[in-house]
Structure formats: C-alpha cells, structure tokens
Amino acid sequence: MKKITKDIAVHVFLPVCVGAFIYILFRKESLTVFLWFDKVSLLDTVMSLRDVVIGFKDKMPIIILYSLPDGIWVYSATYLMLIIWKGNMKNITALFWISAPLFLSIETELLQSIHIVQGSFCLYDMAFYIIGFILPVTIFRRHYANPKVII
C-alpha cells in the first residue's frame, strides 16, 4: 500500500504539478486557467510568480513549453490507470482504460488538425503522447515485475 502511495505521488501527482507549473508560469495569459485564477482571486499571486521566472521563458526550448506538459499528463494519467487496473493489459477492460489517455490525446490532436478542436496540430505533441504512454507502461512493469506486490 505504501508503495502505491509513493508511486501515486511520484508518477501521478508530481508530473501533473510539473505540467501545470509549465502552463501557469510560462504559457500565455490568455489560457482558460487564468480566468479560473481570477475567479478565485489568485491571479495576482500567479502573475507575481510569472514575473519572477520571466527571464527563463526565452531560454526554454519551445518543445518544453508547448509539447512536454501534454506528454507529462499522458504519462501521469496512464500511470494512474496502470495502478488502478494493476497493469493487467491482457484484460480488455483494463487495456481500454490504460490506453484511454493516449487515445484521447491523439484524437484531440487529430481533431485539431481538421479544426474541430481548438489548437494546432503538432507532430511533436504526438511524439510526446506516445512517449508519455510507453514510458509509464515500461516503468510500471519494471516496478511490479511480480503482480502480487501491489495487491
């Protein structure tokens, strides 16, 4: 149980936070999340934090700013599903949920390419989605080589 809690913190919660921080600190202020911050009176605090790191923004590769966060989120969502379904990819139901984050992301990206969903299609995003799926599966399998451990 303790191992699962640690895994959730490291492979689910932490990546979500890293991705969120990239969005909040370095991406445009026109994102929906800034409207939410404004509604809960946190916008000033967030803007002060953005001012502190503004010097780093130009030094950060575009791929980190625009593609990495989505890949990180696919990673954490996939890892969460792997924990819930105990990494049992032979079961069709489990496989459905485990691969759901990947397929949802790819589907969104494809819909962006035909302008049904907001945003622009990017091959780097697709690459990060795939990496964000393969990596947790590999890590999870290594961690739980013996499936009895997580029960």
Add this chain to the structure above:
Amino acid sequence: MQTQKLLFKHLLSLVGLLVFVFLAVGSTDTNNSKPRDPNAWKTEDNKSMAYIMMEDFVKRRLKSPSTAEFPGVFDGKLDHVTSLDGQKYRIVSYVDAQNSFGAQIRTRFIGEIQQVSDDQWQLISLNLLE
C-alpha cells in the same frame, strides 16, 4: 463483491480521466474565442518586457554583444525599472560584456523606453556610462 470492486475501479478510472480532461480544458486558449482587448497594453505594467526590449538596444551599442550578460531576476533586475507615465519606463541597470581587448567589463546604462503598441517599443534615450 467482485462486481462492486470492478464498478469502483471503473468509477475511479472515470474520475481520474475527468481530472485530466479538466486540466486539458484549463490549458485551452481563450484568445481563439474571445479577441484580446487591443488597448489592454495601455494599462498593463510591462516592466519585464521593457527590460527585455532595452537589452536589445544596449547590445547594439556594445563591442561584443554576444558576450553581454544582464542581471537576472534574482539579481533584482526588475527593481532597475521604473514605470513612468504614458507606458514609458526608465531603466537604470548594468551589463557585463567583453570590450575590444577581450576583458569582461561592467557598463552601467540609463535609458528610457516607451511601449507604443501591443508589440512595438520605441527607444527614447540610452546612455552607456563607460
């Protein structure tokens, strides 16, 4: 019991996935649905951008612009910028750069810069105090 456990897993997966959908919604750009106020820059405090723009003007006057190193945020660079009226900013700061002999020297500079549109800046004055 087994069915209940399975149902719980489905529910947990759905909630987990919805959290990520929530994150995805938060990361969408509102600019596509609502155009940015074209006059917003007139009231914004753009100290950081003012400094960045001034860096370009200072570099143009240096012998070796590629070696220029300006103070960072943690060196208090934003304290070197004063907001004036009419989207003007006064910057009193310094830059470390190599001179024509290859020696790294610190040059102080005083300048004023004005934001004239959403993405355009105009240099009003710049003095490098060597």
